[in-house]
Amino acid sequence: MRVKEPFRKETVINKSRFITCLSPAKSEEEARAFFTAVRKEFPDSTHVCTAFVIGPNKELQRSSDNGEPSGTAGMPMLEAIRRSGCTDTAAAVVRYFGGIKLGTGGLSRAYGGVVSDAIKEAAKCESVPCFVYSVRYPYDLSGTMESFLRRTCDILDISYDDQVTCLFSSEEKNIPETIRDLSRGTVTAVFEREDVREKDL
Numbered sequence: 530m531r532v533k534e535p536f537r538k539e540t541v542i543n544k545s546r547f548i549t550c551l552s553p554a555k556s557e558e559e560a561r562a563f564f565t566a567v568r569k570e571f572p573d574s575t576h577v578c579t580a581f582v583i584g585p586n587k588e589l590q591r592s593s594d595n596g597e598p599s600g601t602a603g604m605p606m607l608e609a610i611r612r613s614g615c616t617d618t619a620a621a622v623v624r625y626f627g628g629i630k631l632g633t634g635g636l637s638r639a640y641g642g643v644v645s646d647a648i649k650e651a652a653k654c655e656s657v658p659c660f661v662y663s664v665r666y667p668y669d670l671s672g673t674m675e676s677f678l679r680r681t682c683d684i685l686d687i688s689y690d691d692q693v694t695c696l697f698s699s700e701e702k703n704i705p706e707t708i709r710d711l712s713r714g715t716v717t718a719v720f721e722r723e724d725v726r727e728k729d730l
Contacts, residue, residue: 530613530614530615530616530653530654530655530730531553531615531616531617531618531653531654531655532551532552532553532615532618532648532651532652532653533553533651533652533653533654533727533729534552534553534651534652535550535551535552535553536550536551536552536647536650536651536652537549537550537551537647538643538646538647538650540642540643540646541627542631542635542639542643543627543629543631543635544627544628544629545624545625545626545627545629545631545639546623546624546625546627547622547623547624547639547640547643548571548622548623548624549620549621549622549643549644549646549647550563550567550620550621550622550623551618551619551620551644551647551648551651552618552619553617553618553619554581554583554617554618554619555583555617556583557581557583557589557591559619560579560581560583560591560619563619563621564577564579564619564621567621567623568621571623574623574624574625575624575625575626576594576595576596576597576602576622576623576624577595577621577622577623577624578592578593578594578595578597578602578603578606578621578622578624578640579591579592579593579595579603579606579619579620579621579622580592580593580603580604580606580607580609580610580619580620580644581607581610581618581619581620582607582610582611582615582616582617582618583616583617583618584616584617585616587611587616590607590611591607592604592606592607597624597636597640598633598636600633600637601633601636601637601640602622602636602637602640603640604637605637605638605640605641605644606620606622606640606641606644608641609641609642609644609645609648610644610648612645613645613648613649615648615653618648620644620647620648622640622643622644652729653729653730654727654728654729654730655727655728655730656725656726656727656728657700657725657726657727657728658700658723658724658725659683659698659699659700659723659724659725659726660698660699660700660701660702660704660720660722660723660724661685661696661697661698661720661721661722661723661724662696662697662698662699662704662705662718662719662720662721663694663695663696663697663718663719663721664678664694664695664697664708664716664717664718664719665692665693665694665695665716666692666693666695666712666715666716667692667693668692668693670712670715670716671693673711673712674693674695674708674711674712674716675687675693675695677707677708677711678695678697681699681701681704682697682698682699682704683697683698683699683726684696684697685697685698696721698724698726704718705717705718705720
């Protein structure tokens with residue numbers, strides 16, 4: 530699971546402004562490019578603290594306190610991403626100091642809390658393995674076949690000539706058997722490749 534698209538949320542805690550910026554990131558380079566862009570956008574901020582978790586097994590994890598007391602920003606942010614179950618996700622928290630010191634405990638709660646809240650609100654998705662098939666059928670079966678494919682699969686391409694040709698993906702391995710049953714043995718789904726598709730959560 531990861532955040533689907535860039536997301537922002539602003540929170541004020543004891544007069545300090547915290548702007549939480551989330552982004553999908555499939556590599557450390559993507560995460561660092563995102564952090565650079567955030568820093569350029571908020572050049573007058575007091576701090577821009579960062580964290581990311583990347584990889585199918587969350588094997589790549591980094592964080593930075595960016596001048597906040599050690600362990601009060603990056604690590605709580607990293608922990609918030611881990612607790613959410615997300616991976617391939619980068620978080621940058623922009624802070625504008627409001628004049629009231631939060632203390633180390635207050636900073637940890639603030640940085641961890643704003644990231645946790647933002648992830649809860651952000652749209653999320655996951656990569657799901659699927660199978661891509663092509664199928665060709667006569668027009669007299671198009672009502673049955675098309676309604677079935679649209680209801681249960683993702684249609685990638687469809688064309689109409691002397692027959693209907695459809696390229697589709699499905700998470701189900703038994704789709705060819707179902708299509709054979711629906712067509713009473715007259716139509717065969719041809720396996721093309723394995724793929725991965727994004728599924729909204």
